[in-house]
Amino acid sequence: MKLLDIGVLSEQSGVSPSTLRYYEEIGLIQSVGRHGLRRQFDAQTATQLALISLGKLAGFSLDDIKGMFAKDGTPRLPRAELHLRADALDEQIRGLTRLRDAMRHVADCPAESHMDCPKFRRLMVFAARAGSRRRV
Amino acid sequence: MKLLDIGVLSEQSGVSPSTLRYYEEIGLIQSVGRHGLRRQFDAQTATQLALISLGKLAGFSLDDIKGMFAKDGTPRLPRAELHLRADALDEQIRGLTRLRDAMRHVADCPAESHMDCPKFRRLMVFAARAGSRRRV
């Protein structure tokens, strides 16, 4: 079983050593030994790190992600949870799309002031609604 | 000119009084006077708050947003900047969409383990790339 020195893993994964130590501290990853003082990691940890960054992209917290690995570090992704998260992503994508369209419109809008533009005003109503709802 | 007590504005906008005070403290909004101790705000501030929540949705920081108002509180949205931000939103939307599709696929994927699914592995490569780039 090939072992990776923390520096190598860091280099390979783009995750800084301090972050790796932090991840280990919170139990997200495990080192399998030491070379002198230096942590050594299983090659599998690189895969795990890719999954972690994937999870972060999808909006999971590190704590959420922690629950997605079995004790041995292999992924354990509950399908229902994935669907839920995909739905949340859908929501987010819809909101962002609306926002982007409106921004484009406003940027090209000939109205003297943005406040004179009906689309902009509609956008603000949307924003006001979105703003007064509790954050996701 | 109609004035709003902080409580009224808070109620109306869904922004908590402490947040309003915080926004004033950082110079994002201005109160126009006091009724006893209580801050009073211009009715226009409600509009401004809608814009602020809009800006937050779009991924602007409060500091960015601060730059989007003239000293009198009227919006000053540079069109070039809007286009840039819309482009960034596009990027974000594309990434999220890819992610969502892949998540859906994985959730329904018949492979024994997620690790056996080619799509999942491709997704991880994407994640590894995205993760090692500097955060936007």
Add this chain to the structure above:
DNA sequence: GCTTGACCTCAAGTTGGCTTGAAGTGGCAG
């Protein structure tokens, strides 16, 4: 054998966007 440099530990600091707590004040209903 000595230096070097990347690692080590542990505590504390950072950032953004607020919220909370303690102690005080003032307008208004009764």
Add this chain to the structure above:
DNA sequence: CTGCCACTTCAAGCCAACTTGAGGTCAAGC
């Protein structure tokens, strides 16, 4: 006139996800 209650100030706290700093260790290259 009294009590209430939403406000006030100011400092401190909170959250996640790290980073930084001080002081220490160790394997490897010269």
